Amino acid sequence: MNLQSMETYTLWADFWQALSHPIRLRVLEALRCEGALNVGQLVDRLGIGQGHLSNHLACLKNCGLVTTEAQGRYVYYHLADDRVPTLLDVGEAIFRDHWAGVATCAVVSQKPAPTRS
Amino acid sequence: MNLQSMETYTLWADFWQALSHPIRLRVLEALRCEGALNVGQLVDRLGIGQGHLSNHLACLKNCGLVTTEAQGRYVYYHLADDRVPTLLDVGEAIFRDHWAGVATCAVVSQKPAPTRS
DNA sequence: CTATGATATTGCGATATTACAATATGATAG
DNA sequence: CTATCATATTGTAATATCGCAATATCATAG
Secondary structure (H helix, E strand, O other): OOOOOHHHHHHHHHHHHOOOOHHHHHHHHHHHHHOEEEHHHHHHHHOOOHHHHHHHHHHHHHOOOEEEEEEOOEEEEEEOOOHHHHHHHHHHHHHHHHHHHHHOOOOOOOOOOOOOO | OOOOOHHHHHHHHHHHHOOOOHHHHHHHHHHHHHOEEEHHHHHHHHOOOHHHHHHHHHHHHHOOOEEEEEEOOEEEEEEOOOHHHHHHHHHHHHHHHHHHHHHOOOOOOOOOOOOOO
């Protein structure tokens, strides 16, 4: 695949978007801490609806961040490989130094812009 | 800042979102290759409107991925630190192994779902 | 001060994503 | 085969983001 084309950047952006949701990040952190969990266990830990979670899991799987292993009626999810925790670590390190700035970002998570007179 | 709270994950998701846009990725790649560029040079290289680009640059700056240096009327942008190329490298490595799956992801970049009869 | 070039901000229609409920699929026990 | 539990998929209203145009700000030259 050509890494210079506009379409490739659009697809690469979609990959990063897999990391851009609090529920998906909480799934990744839970799997990093606990190794492997099935859908029901993740529903319990995150406290969200099963169908909703399943959509997010499909996203993480399609984007190569997690893999699954079926065991009877249960489907266990775990991090895809060692690069995933590395990615999370580096991202968290940069984020820790800049969370205050992220909160003021007007493009991402556009807050209603403080009204001024 | 408490790294366990839901709000923190929401903010961390906003940080990742800075990477989730083709224009912002192209800016980061341009800066990685060329070191430092001002806004006009980036407008030329990316071929988009100045105001539009400026919004994306503000996003990257707020999220700690780039920093700026004013020189007279020009503002030069460059990558914030060495962790940024590391982040891009690891992300690209995982993406390269899974771009076909990313393209089928229904949560991110929801395609109109192939109609079946 | 005025004009001009460079960059930043704002407003808003078009589009994409999310959250939830309903429903479908798949596996296993009896 | 039927019932049941676990997981996946779909529809859609609410919400957030994008992209562009207009305009504001800021620095410098004259």
